[in-house]
Amino acid sequence: MSGLVGKRLLAVFCVLVLVMPVFSSVSASTSTSGNVVEDKVWSKLKSEKGPVEVIVTFHGDDKPTAANLELLETLGISKAVSLKSLPMVGAVVSKSQVEELSQQEEVRSVVLNEKLTYYNAESTEYTGVDRARxxxxxxxxxxGLPVTGKGVGVVVNDSGVDGTHQDHQFGKNLVQNVLGSANLQSLTGIVPVPYVENVPxxxxxxxxxxxxxxTVGGTGAMxxxxxxxxxxxxxxxxxxxxAGLxxxxxxxxxxxxxxxxxxxxIKVITNSWGGSGDFDPNHPINIASKKAYDSGIVVLFAAGNEGPDENTHNPYAKAPWVISVGAGTKDGALADFSSRGTEGVGGTFEMDGKQWTWKDEPTVVAPGVDIISTRVIAPLSGLSAPKDIQMIAPEHLPFYTVMSGTSMATPHVAGITALLLEANPNLTPDQVKQIIQDTATPMAGHQSWEVGAGYVNAYEAVKAAFALK
Known part of the structure; x- marks a missing residue:
């Protein structure tokens, strides 16, 4: 495993190596019983005697229908969580139930509920944010006011947020804080996904x-x-x-x-995590990100921390409707650990009646090395990371810490996206992505499969957003 530079007591971030086929063409509009169930599900069922956790995705654009849920009950599935806006159910299933699901026309895919990986401020100066403000x-x-992202809702889809920290205090700029972890094994029956709101x-x-x-929207209060x-x-x-995603x-x-x-x-959702495997438009994460895109939400994913090798790009960051963010140093260089795409690899596929083209490369690069941002409030006795002591003033140590990774680069671009949407609320996700690409600073010595359009430039991006009003 390669990647993370910053030392951290509470978390270790990495991304699993993935292997991409050379220039593939995929149809996402239809599927047959032969490819409804991913191979990982069959492998898991072979290696384990008991049932396994899967995500069942149905055809459709909204929550599972009554007929979908009735199908699960008919098959004897008794532990399941039904989502509220996506046609998906997380369920505990046996081999025979998977075999039955694979034959149902309304089932789009069955994938393993596998574990994902988190990819683990002067940066506002280097990205041009300070100049834009x-x-x-x-x-x-x-x-008459500086651009700050005012009024733009940004979902931080992650391990959680400490809303007792005054930089993002619950009830102020942290307008909602949701505990969303679901334990399928503890359920009885098919129930709606449990969201616990208003958790400080x-x-x-x-x-x-x-x-x-x-990094996205801390006020710097501490x-x-x-x-x-x-x-x-x-x-x-x-x-x-x-911590377990x-x-x-x-x-x-x-x-x-x-x-x-x-x-x-909500106009932005930022995701500093990923997984392994090939890019598959029918994967539930890609279906979910596409639904968000269709609803006008800009979706961002971390590119991954498995650089400098080629062909190490987070598969969920490859969807053509998302923004994939690689990590750079504060002086504009590409971080060694930042995942790269694959030269000349991509393809076309049909989804929702439209032809899409994807490329295996990041969209843009942003600061991701030695980033100072908020820490979970903890006793001073736990603060011993050398980088923290070296880079952060003693009076600020209880409130801030240093981390590195594409996890840290992605929220920079999420914050810049909020600035663009304040400057011009009518921008579509496609326009936001295009502006960020068009205004990025080229990175000499690197090709697009390594860095995409280059290093993000917030000042020029905000300027372009105003120009489109």
Missing amino acids: ADENFKQQNG NTDTNSGHGTHVAG SDGLHEGVAPGADLIGYGSG FILDGIGGFDYALEKQDEYN
């Missing part, structure tokens, strides 16, 4: 999501603004699944974002 012309176009602190065993939230996030005016919505937890964050989109003006 200070620009008088931008202020004039923004009603959902990040009690990791710290990863708290750090991400601070450092007199020194360690402020990219979009301190944004409305943060934490969706916390704990599974596919059901990841799609749960998307489901919540869709369910509460209008209530919190």
Whole structure:
């Protein structure tokens, strides 16, 4: 395993190596019983005597229908969670039940509920955020105020957020904090996915999501603004699944974002995690991210931490409707650990009646090395990481910590996205992605399969967003 630079007491981040086929063409519009069930499900059933946890995705654009749920009951499935805005159910199933599901026309896919991996501020200066905030012309176009992401809802789909931290205090700029972890084994019957809202602190065993939230929209309250996030005016919505993240937890964050989109003006969802395997448009995570995109939500994924090798890109970051973020140093270089795509690899597929083209490369690179952001509030006795002591003033040590990874790069671009959507609320997800690509700074010596369009440039991106109003 290669990747993470920053030392952290509470979490270790890595991404599993994935292998991509050379230039593939996939049809996502239909599927047959032969390919409904992914191979990982069959392998798991062979290696284990008991039932396994899977995600069953039905054809459709909304929550599972009464007929879908009745099918599960008919098959004797008695432990399941039904999502509220996505046509998916997390279920505990036997081999015979999987065989039956594979023959049902309404079933789009059955995949293993496997464990995912988290990819583990002067950065606002290097990305051009500080310059964008200070620009008088931008202020004039923004009603006399600097762009801060004001009013833009950003879902942090992660391990959780410590809302007792004043930089993202619950009830203030952390407008909602949700505990969304679901334990399928403890269930009886087919029940709606359990969301526990209004939880002050959902990040009690990791710290990863708290750090991400601070980069997106921390106010810098505990450092007199020194360690402020990219979009301190944004409305943060934490969706916390704990240190152990599974596919059901990841799609749960998307489901919540869709369910509460209008209530919190959710325009962005940031995901600093990933997994392994080939890019498959029919995978539930890709279906969920596509549904969010269709609803006008900008979706971001970390590229992964398995660089510098080629062909190490997070499969969920390859969907053409998402923004994939690699990690760079603060002086504009590419981090050694940042995952790369594969030269010349991509393909076309049909989904929802439209032809899509994807490329195995990140969209853009952002700061991801030695990033200072908020830590879970903890006793000083636990603060011994050398980087923290070296880089953070003693009076700020209880409130901030240093981490590295594409996990830290992704929330920079999520915050910049919030700035763009404040500057021009009418931008579509496609327009946001195009602006970020068009305004990025080219990175000499690197090809697009390594860095995408280059290093993100917030100032030029905000300028372009205003120009499109």
